[in-house]
Amino acid sequence: MSRQTRFEIIRDFETQLAYSRTTFPMNTKGLRLKGDVISPNGEELRQALSLWGPAIKPGDPAHISLVQIKDDHIRFEINGGPVHRKKWYQHLEISGANNNTVTPGRDEPQSNPHGSFVDVYFGKYVPEMTAQQLRALLYPVLDFNARNKEQAYLDTVPPKVKEAIQAHRVLVGMNQEMVLHAKGKPPRKVRERDGETEYEEWIYGEAPADVDFVRIVNDEVVRVETMKISGEKIVRTEKEIILQRPDKDKEAKQEPAGRPANPPTLRRPGEDPQGAPKPANGASPLPPPPPRGPDDPVPSGIPNPNGPGGIVGTR
Numbered sequence: 001m002s003r004q005t006r007f008e009i010i011r012d013f014e015t016q017l018a019y020s021r022t023t024f025p026m027n028t029k030g031l032r033l034k035g036d037v038i039s040p041n042g043e044e045l046r047q048a049l050s051l052w053g054p055a056i057k058p059g060d061p062a063h064i065s066l067v068q069i070k071d072d073h074i075r076f077e078i079n080g081g082p083v084h085r086k087k088w089y090q091h092l093e094i095s096g097a098n099n100n101t102v103t104p105g106r107d108e109p110q111s112n113p114h115g116s117f118v119d120v121y122f123g124k125y126v127p128e129m130t131a132q133q134l135r136a137l138l139y140p141v142l143d144f145n146a147r148n149k150e151q152a153y154l155d156t157v158p159p160k161v162k163e164a165i166q167a168h169r170v171l172v173g174m175n176q177e178m179v180l181h182a183k184g185k186p187p188r189k190v191r192e193r194d195g196e197t198e199y200e201e202w203i204y205g206e207a208p209a210d211v212d213f214v215r216i217v218n219d220e221v222v223r224v225e226t227m228k229i230s231g232e233k234i235v236r237t238e239k240e241i242i243l244q245r246p247d248k249d250k251e252a253k254q255e256p257a258g259r260p261a262n263p264p265t266l267r268r269p270g271e272d273p274q275g276a277p278k279p280a281n282g283a284s285p286l287p288p289p290p291p292r293g294p295d296d297p298v299p300s301g302i303p304n305p306n307g308p309g310g311i312v313g314t315r
Contacts, residue, residue: 001069001125001126001127001128001129002128005128005129006069008131009067009069009074009131009134010067010069012131013064013067013076013131013134014064014065014066014067015063015064015065016063016064016144017061017062017063017064018061018062018064018138018142018143018144018146019059019060019061019062019142019143019146019149019151019152019153020056020057020058020059020060020061020062020078020141020142020143020152021058021139021140021141021142021143021152021155021156022038022058022140022141022156023045023049023054023056023057023058024054024055024056024078024116024118025040025045025048025049025052025053025054025055025116026052026053026054026055026082026116027048027052027055027082028082028083029048030082030116030117030118030119031116031117031118031119031141032118032119032121033118033119033120033121033137033138033140033141034120034121034122036140038140038141055078055079055082055114055115055116056078056079056114056116057177058152058153058156058177059149059150059152059153059156059181060149061079061149062078062079062142063078063079063080064076064077064078065077065078065079065080065081065115066081069126070126071125071126072121072122072123072124072125072126073119073120073121073122073126074119074120074126074134075117075118075119075120076117076118076119076120076138076142077115077116077117078115078116078117078118079114079115079116080114080115081115081116081117082115082116082117083115118138118141118142120134120137120138143155150181153177153181154166154181157178158241158243160240160241161174161178161241164182165178165181165182168182168183169182170182170183170212170214170221170224171221171224171240171241172221172222172223172224172236172237172238172239172240172241173220173221173239173240173241173242173243174220174221174241174243175219175220175221175243176216176219179202179214179216179221183202183204183212183214186202186203186204186214187203187204187206188202188203189201189202189203190203197217198217199215199216199217199222200215200216201213201214201215201216202214202215202216207227207229208229209229210226210227210228210229211226211227212224212225212226213225213226213227222237223235223236223237224236
């Protein structure tokens, strides 16, 4: 990438506002994007989110605060990045009388739980490209065309979920984030236990209006009960949508485990093992016994190799 293009990319993207299309984990690792593959993903991403929590969720505003163009990738820091940077005055030293030196910013940089970053990797170098082409490469993680947070989030969910959210309806199989977008924050929550299973009941509405009871287990809606004004009770427990796991495609592309090495053989490469000679009864022949010395004991029932051919018996 030429020097002029670098300046144009930095000037075009820094301070821009976009909307997140994926979850950025908290901590200093951020995301890595190469082509349309985002890492970490799947189980690794779930572990990072359970350990550190999310810094940015799908649909959240993402303010690009810094653009750094490296040899083979471009880093976009979001919402201030994962670490608070020092102010300009924190790099100064003030000398006074008696050689006393005052440094305004001695404190070490602190983590920024609201910020993160994404590294966009290329081949061996960053090629020439326009700002529009770079926005297209960033689309798996950042949406520059959405007008608001709600639109940005709806563009990340399946069509059936999008239709239900716009109708303010909860489907069995949704996650908590989808329920919040469909119905908002629940006025009441109840935590209960059904046998060994703990669940939360999110309650929307109040009599004499319709009341919805949304049961959530491990971030998934497993039951929706609606009490109508007429007294009718409608219960839905069968899954209405199945969300794809983030690592499904990755697991499908994994290569099968390597076979163990074949045992040693005297057959030539390519020789058909089916053509090897076999006894008439189909049983495999026993391997020949090792050579014996003159002083080795001879087992019973075996011709004496040192005698005239008789059978040697042992007690």
